[in-house]
Amino acid sequence: MTxxxxFHELYLWHDTGHAALLFPPGLTVQPGEHAENPETKRRMKNLLEVSGITDHLSLVKPRRATEDELARIHTRAHIERIREMSASGGGExxxxxxxxxxxxxxxxLAAGGAIVAMDAVLSGGAPNAYALIRPPGHHALADLGMGFCLFANAAVAIEHARAMHGVGRVAVVDWDVHHGNGTQAAFYSDPDVLTLSIHQxxxxxxxxxxxxxxGEGPGQGYNLNVPLPPGCGNGAYLEVMRRIVVPALERFRPxxxxxxxxxxxxxxxxxxxxxxxxxGFRAMTEVLAEAADRLCGGRxxxxxxxxYSASYVPYCGLAVLEALSGxxxxxxxxxxxxxxxYGQQALQPHQADAIAAAEGLLAGIK
Ligand SMILES: [Zn+2]
Structure with missing residues (x-):
């Protein structure tokens, strides 16, 4: 099993326009490249190809998530609004x-890519899966796209897994540098989906x-945020994996x-x-894979x-794929x-303090 x-080429055709990183062009903002442009993902795909690792992976084409599948997370009004704006040339x-x-x-197709990755793992056909999809998803709310995200890809796939595969408990580990607010919101009152976000x-x-x-109601205790000070390197991130993520997974048993x-x-x-x-990303993936082997059949x-670094993300992505595939x-x-x-790559005292502050959250997981 591999x-x-x-992946799908159309992911790279999602057009975010000519912003200056984030900000729309105007008389005082020179048109430039939007931070969330296709190049980072294109170059990651290309390095995977050139490295030869693609030959060792099971390549699966995505399908488009249906409106009903999106509606497990999103309001019909949100779905319709994005559809209409897209059909009339785009918008915000x-x-x-x-x-x-x-x-x-x-x-x-991005949400559907997360769904087929889920299907591959839950059908027993693959030990694990990586969906290189775009636009991203973890900021999207039920009724609003935000932070470059239109639909909540991972959350839509989790609801698919629960509805179609009868999956019980799912743990989400979000190591994007931004808070995974959309995923948090989707499962905020749900004790069967543990959401854990590590962010600046x-x-x-x-x-x-x-x-x-x-979390709230029955979901109280099942949302963990680990806000970290700027400047954290491999030492701090691995410490979060060891002291927060792995113990959280052990308590939750996803x-x-x-x-x-x-x-x-x-x-x-x-x-x-x-x-x-x-x-650092390789080591974080290895820690997670070891925990997954012990707790949930490696899934x-x-x-x-x-x-958003077109030059660097490909190497981070390759390291993660190498760790996942062996x-x-x-x-x-x-x-x-x-x-x-870089100086201060190792865990620093003020970073350890921030991590220790999050350790108290573990007791909320019953
Ligand atoms: Zn981010």
Whole structure:
């Protein structure tokens, strides 16, 4: 059994326009490249190809998620609004979330990519899966697209898994540098879906992702936020994996682990201020894979989220795919010595304090 890999060329045709990173052009903002442009994902796909790892993966084509599948998470009004705007040439799902013609269908294909990755793992055909999909999903709310996300890909796939595969408990580990607010909101009152987000403190969305957002009603205790100070590197992230993520998974005992896999905590990202290297992402994946082997038959489904360094994300992505598949391609990451050599890569005392503050959340998982 090999790792399943989901991709479609149309993911790269989702058009976010000519912003200056985030901001729409105007008389005082020169048109430039939107941060969430196709190049990062295209180059990741290309490096996977050139490295040879693609030959060792089971390549699966996505399908478009149906409106009913999207509606397990989203309101019909939201789905219809995105569909109409897309059909009339595009628009903005909300501030800073532009999209072009055809983006409705491409976003359906992204959510459907997460669904087929889920199917591959839950049917027993693959031990784990990676969906390299676009647009991303973890910021999208039931009735609103935001943060470059139109539909909540991972959440839609989780509801598919519960409805169609009878999956009981799902744990979501979100290591995108931004708070996974959409996934949190989707399952905030649900004790059967543990949502755990590791993110830079108060980065995006504003005032979102604090320690005290712990779930509500029967879901109380089943949402964990680990807000970290800027400047965390491999040492801090691995400490979070060891001291928060693994113990949380051991307490929760999921049937399946879903990873909202952003690479914007890398040391080269224009939107995040963290310092994780490709070896850091490899090590985090290995920790997770070991926990998954012990707890849920190795079942991991990763959905691609953010990550905006077109030069660096490919090496981070390759490291994660190597760790998931157990295949080593021998490709060296030329950035590794640079980023791993940054000062304060090891766990710093103030970072340990932030992690210790989140440890108290574990007791909420019954
Ligand atoms: Zn992000």
């Amino acid at each position: 790792t399943t890999f989901v 799902a909300s501030a800073l979330t532009p999209f072009g013609p055809g983006s409705y269908e491409i976003a359906q 403190d108060n980065l995006f969305p504003a005032n979102s992702g604090a320690l005290d957002e712990r 049937d399946l682990i879903v990873v909202a896999c952003g690479f914007d905590a890398s040391g080269a990202d224009p939107l995040g201020r963290m310092m994780v290297s490709s070896e 991991i489904v990763m959905t691609h989220e953010g990550g 295949v080593r391609t021998g490709i060296d990451d030329p950035f590794e010595p640079v980023i791993a050599g």
